[in-house]
Amino acid sequence: MDKNKFKVIVVGGGLAGLISSICLQRSGVKTLLIEKKEYPFHRVCGEYISNEVKPFLERMDLFPAHFNPSVLNKFNLSDIKGNIAEIDLPLGGFGISRFQLDDFLYQKAVETGVEVKTKTEVSDISFNEDEFTVKLKTGEQLNSDFVINAYGKRSKLDKTFNRDFIKRKSPFLGVKYHAKIDFPKDVIGLYNFKGGYCGVSHVEDEKVNICYLSRRENLKNNSNIAEMEQAILFQNPILKDIFESAEMLFEKPEVINEISFERKASVENHMLMAGDTAGLITPLCGNGMAMAIHSGFIASSTIINFYEQKIKDRAEVESQYEKVWNNHFAKRLWVGRKTQNLFGNQFRASLSVGFVNKFPSMAKKLIQQTHGEVF
Template identity: 55%
Template sequence: MKDVIVIGGGLAGLLNAIQLRRAGLNVLLFEEKKYPFHRVCGEYISNEVIPFLKKHQLYPEELDPSVISQFHLSSISGKSLRMPLDLGGFGISRYAFDAWLAEKAKNEGVELIHDRVVDSIFDGNSFTIKSKSGDQYHATLVVGAFGKRSLLDKNLDRLFLRKRSPYIGVKYHIKTDEVDSSEIALHNFYGGYCGISRVENDVFNLCYLSHRSNLKTHGSIPEMEKGLLAQNPHLKKIFSHSEILFEKPEVINEISFEKKEPVLNHILMSGDSAGMITPLCGNGMAMAIHSSKILSELIIENLKEGLNRSKLEHDYASKWNNQFAQRLWAGRHIQALFGSSIVSSSAVGLGKSFRPFASYLMKQTHGAPFS
């Protein structure tokens, strides 16, 4: 019997596992894939997380993360707005950061199993976790950190899956001289937008969100990029004059920004499993890190006095919503400003003529520094 089973080895899962293990708990972490591997992700993190990461010796200084201080926005026609980021951020690939954190977790004594969890059964006192390989595991608490959508989401019959999502995400790593290494750029195209920023080793992450109908119309991802994304002159230049480092892109289908439950079937959800902010906000990784802090601290505090499951679940749902619900709501509404020729051009024009408005929108999707 484990104290905690963590399902999913992304940022939220790894950081929950490390914090709980450091508190003396017996922690088992499931991650289907073996590190290192790529994920569809913007790979930009707001500096709001740095005090926390440094306090816990979890800031990946030796990986040489990039320093990002500027924001560049372009409309479909190429009209541009550049402005400083209030807090700034850093770029780090999930390929490097997740693997680095996984080594930290193993060194702390977290047990790591590479297998897929297919079911979670709660009997009133504890959980039985079933894996794809047919094994069963038991734990007092379960943390769900299995990302954007998974088989377990389907088995839990989560509400967000009942509404089909029209979005796909596509990611490359590139070498380029067409992007300022200190900026995170967000370039619009019809039915989507593309984010570009530097990660470690002078590599840039290029990740875009597109309406699925664009792919259907153009027939393939390369044709969609040539025929649609290249209508934005900034994207045309980047795709024409950059070296793509992947043999094929990382792709994820049906990315959903619908509301999710922070607690479901007594599983405590963390990171994207609890709620996903729209990629244009560039803050999903920071939210995953912050959610791991909130959840781990509540679990540790609750267990010190003897497990009160109902109180733990209530407190976590309340704190999660207080911290993140407004940011997710803002992200969903700000997304309406992107992917349209007229609206994106108006948004750039408004931002250029009224900078306080642009700063206000940015602040709605970012949090304050925490430790």
């Protein structure tokens, strides 16, 4: 058997890539997972997972119970001035760092028999005569029947594939810290500041994740991130107190630029796109990790159905995946994009806080619009 030929090559070892590769390999589908970094490593992420995926993870023996993830069931929202609203989360979720979770799933993938190439970067992918050729930066070439792209929010590959969204600059950047701080263990806090908002919640080991999304001009108008935080984020007294009382655990924050929430295709040139590669939900909706896990499961299930002869050909694989992906995620992404407009502005944020306080049941229904059903 050709050692460079696989049934499926998964590009990107985040949640969508890891879940899809594990599911495929467990079903006897020879799978290669390619990740450009080496586990474990940090990612800019809110690190909250909606309970919609918890039964699936438990069923698959992929729930990281031994890390004692935080249990999150309350939601706090503030405007820029620090006025606050509190409600219960309709479904709830749990908090765990990507540093631990991704490494845990990576170990599970290796145990399952997935071949994994870390510290490996893909330079191009082409499709010809019903087969993919995946070119690595080293010059090596690999072949597969299918490709799942799960390389995340933004990649050089997006330019290589000439994807539409990559042609436009995104106005957002994301920043993440881990910290030791006195903060309620069951709460997700979402705190507005001018041009952005900051999420705060517990993960494992008494650590708190502080992750915010900001318009790029906030940084452009200040000399560095620390100066921007003092000038912009500290206008919210809640954030000022959090940052000033926190013992930051990173030497410097994790930062990602050019975060785009524009629509993306779930299938491109016969490749299945999963996780943030197929569409990024705004962080204020708080369940991008759950969507990535679910989309990895959908992508792998569709391909497994092909090998089990429940789907007749490649065209049906692509149409089925696109259909199921849209059914589960298209509306949630749309609601997220619309809801995003309510944040980062005092007037709109104040209206949002007032709405949550006056109409908590309606606010819960809006939150449910950005979350999926338990599967």
